[in-house]
Amino acid sequence: MTKTFEDDINDLLKFVEYFPDFPKPGILYKDVLSVLNDRNGMQLLEKILKQISLQLMGKIDCVAMLETRGYIIGPIIALQLSVPCIPVSKKGNLPGTLIEQSYTLEYGEDILTIQLNSIKKGQRILLVDDFLATGDSQ
Numbered sequence: 781m782t783k784t785f786e787d788d789i790n791d792l793l794k795f796v797e798y799f800p801d802f803p804k805p806g807i808l809y810k811d812v813l814s815v816l817n818d819r820n821g822m823q824l825l826e827k828i829l830k831q832i833s834l835q836l837m838g839k840i841d842c843v844a845m846l847e848t849r850g851y852i853i854g855p856i857i858a859l860q861l862s863v864p865c866i867p868v869s870k871k872g873n874l875p876g877t878l879i880e881q882s883y884t885l886e887y888g889e890d891i892l893t894i895q896l897n898s899i900k901k902g903q904r905i906l907l908v909d910d911f912l913a914t915g916d917s918q
C-alpha cells in the first residue's frame with residue numbers, strides 16, 4: 781500500500797531518540813540528528829523534504845537556515861527550489877556587517893546574527909530549522 785505524507789512523518793519520528801534531563805534537568809531532549817544515523821531515516825527525511833519543497837515551488841526566493849541543525853535541512857530544500865541559502869548563525873560565527881537578535885529558547889538564551897547584505901528587501905524568505913520548542917528563536 782502506498783504511504784501517505786502523514787505515514788512518512790510518523791515513520792520518520794520513530795528515528796528520533798529521547799534524552800531526559802539534557803542539557804538541563806527537566807528538559808526532554810529530542811535528538812532529531814538520530815535520523816541521520818540510519819540510511820532509511822536519511823532517505824525518508826529527503827523524501828519528506830522533497831514533498832514539502834514541491835508545495836513551495838515558485839513561492840520562495842531564499843532559504844535562511846538556523847545554526848546548527850537547520851544547516852542540515854536548509855540546503856536540501858534550497859536545492860529543490862533552486863534558490864540560495866543563507867546562514868542565521870550564533871554570535872561570533874559570521875564575518876562582516878551583521879544584524880543581531882537575542883532570544884530565549886527552552887533551555888537557555890543566545891544571540892543569532894545574519895549578514896546585512898545576505899538578504900534584500902521584499903525577498904520571500906523561508907526560515908528553516910529542525911525543531912520548535914518555545915518558538916522564540918523564530
Ligand SMILES: O=P(O)(O)OC[C@H]1O[C@H](OP(=O)(O)OP(=O)(O)O)[C@H](O)[C@@H]1O
Nearest residue numbers: 847848849885886912913914915916917
Ligand atoms: O523553539 P526554541 O525554544 O527556540 O527551541 C528550538 C531551537 O533549539 C535548538 O537549537 P539550539 O540553539 O539548541 O541549537 P543547535 O541546533 O545548535 O543544537 C533547535 O535547533 C532550535 O533552533
Ligand SMILES: Nc1ncnc2[nH]cnc12
Nearest residue numbers: 808809810811886911913
Ligand atoms: N527539547 C528539545 N529537544 C531538542 N531540541 C530542542 N531545542 C529546544 N528544546 C529542544
